Amino acid sequence: xxxxxxxxxxxxxxxxxxxxxxxxxxxxxxxxxxxxxxxxxxxxxxxxxxxxxxxxxxxxxxxxxxxxxxxxxxxxxxxxxxxxxxxxxxxxxxxxxxxxxxxxxxxxxxxxxxxxxxxxxxxxxxxxxxxxxxxxxxxxxxxxxxxxxxxxxxxxxxxxxxxxxxxxxxxxxxxxxxxxxxxxxxxxxxxxxxxxxxxxxxxxxxxxxxxxxxxxxxxxxxxxxxxxxxxxxxxxxxxxxxxxxxxxxxxxxxxxxxxxxxxxxxxxxxxxxxxxxxxxxxxxxxxxxxxxxxxxxxxxxxxxxxxxxxxxxxxxxxxxxxxxxxxxxxxxxxxxxxxxxxxxxxxxxxxxxxxxxxxxxxxxxxxxxxxxxxxxxxxxxxxx
Numbered sequence: 001x002x003x004x005x006x007x008x009x010x011x012x013x014x015x016x017x018x019x020x021x022x023x024x025x026x027x028x029x030x031x032x033x034x035x036x037x038x039x040x041x042x043x044x045x046x047x048x049x050x051x052x053x054x055x056x057x058x059x060x061x062x063x064x065x066x067x068x069x070x071x072x073x074x075x076x077x078x079x080x081x082x083x084x085x086x087x088x089x090x091x092x093x094x095x096x097x098x099x100x101x102x103x104x105x106x107x108x109x110x111x112x113x114x115x116x117x118x119x120x121x122x123x124x125x126x127x128x129x130x131x132x133x134x135x136x137x138x139x140x141x142x143x144x145x146x147x148x149x150x151x152x153x154x155x156x157x158x159x160x161x162x163x164x165x166x167x168x169x170x171x172x173x174x175x176x177x178x179x180x181x182x183x184x185x186x187x188x189x190x191x192x193x194x195x196x197x198x199x200x201x202x203x204x205x206x207x208x209x210x211x212x213x214x215x216x217x218x219x220x221x222x223x224x225x226x227x228x229x230x231x232x233x234x235x236x237x238x239x240x241x242x243x244x245x246x247x248x249x250x251x252x253x254x255x256x257x258x259x260x261x262x263x264x265x266x267x268x269x270x271x272x273x274x275x276x277x278x279x280x281x282x283x284x285x286x287x288x289x290x291x292x293x294x295x296x297x298x299x300x301x302x303x304x305x306x307x308x309x310x311x312x313x314x315x316x317x318x319x320x321x322x323x324x325x326x327x328x329x330x331x332x333x334x335x336x337x338x339x340x341x342x343x344x345x346x347x348x349x350x351x352x353x354x355x356x357x358x359x360x361x362x363x364x365x366x367x368x369x370x371x372x373x374x375x376x377x378x379x380x381x382x383x384x
Contacts, residue, residue, distance in 0.1 A: 072309035075244035080169030088273030148269030177291030192287025307354030
């Protein structure tokens with residue numbers, strides 16, 4: 001009997017990749033058990049704050065996977081994935097806002113509080129259907145995918161590459177941030193969307209809901225990892241690498257390079273949208289700051305630190321950088337941006353293959369060292 005495709009992919013994974021996936025699964029189990037089954041008086045209890053924090057890290061890991069596919073394997077340095085992440089978050093935030101209903105501060109069952117405050121009389125047309133959860137699931141994929149399709153089609157058909165494409169994606173993100181800051185856009189302006197209460201009738205403040213969202217984020221990371229790995233091991237994956245390493249030669253052979261780039265770019269944007277949709281109910285807010293260019297640059301640093309074109313390196317980098325950010329913002333709140341800049345410089349100069357590359361290098365050096373001979377026993381030396 002043939003092994004399943006998932007087991008085949010897992011067997012082909014390097015040891016670091018297997019260890020990373022195993023740690024994600026182990027973390028999901030231990031955190032869920034520690035929060036729901038172990039009482040608070042026990043030192044092994046996992047607090048709800050920790051559950052939310054780790055769930056946020058998993059969403060960041062999913063976002064890092066999307067940029068690693070685009071940058072690490074295809075060679076497109078996108079500085080606009082923060083926008084795709086935010087759009088997926090706004091799609092979920094709109095549903096959560098409608099879920100509040102008449103429990104808002106103004107008691108209006110049809111209009112969110114910020115619209116009542118601004119004097120709006122009816123919902124804008126783009127809010128139609130936002131009271132349905134299935135609408136949020138569709139929009140978290142459709143909106144980032146549509147934006148990536150339009151932008152990618154215009155850029156790739158004109159053969160815009162390199163730093164010019166990075167600047168265009170960054171400009172798009174900045175323009176969206178300015179647009180969403182405006183109150184007349186209908187997305188809450190500077191404050192964004194917040195004060196969420198329920199998700200499908202389940203209270204977002206309940207421990208069971210928090211743990212469920214955490215587990216769903218972990219499953220999303222694992223399933224996305226398997227999906228991307230299966231794509232990269234296929235013929236399409238080989239074509240993606242060929243486009244990255246020898247675009248002109250691939251074009252001369254007869255492949256439509258623009259279509260390959262567009263497909264990967266759209267898929268990457270949709271994954272980022274899913275990450276944003278999972279992020280919002282756990283954090284409890286979505287505002288235009290998620291569109292900031294700094295956020296998109298941070299994602300690049302996660303992948304660069306972990307190791308480009310490895311997938312598991314993106315997960316490692318997302319956890320390491322964001323844990324460091326959490327710790328530094330509490331201990332040295334004014335030093336985080338300096339640390340971020342220094343980290344980017346150090347990785348660029350000394351860790352071109354990231355932490356994964358460093359680990360592989362140290363492992364290879366250890367294997368190349370000849371085994372040392374044990375000292376001969378004293379009686380054998382005397383006999384000699």
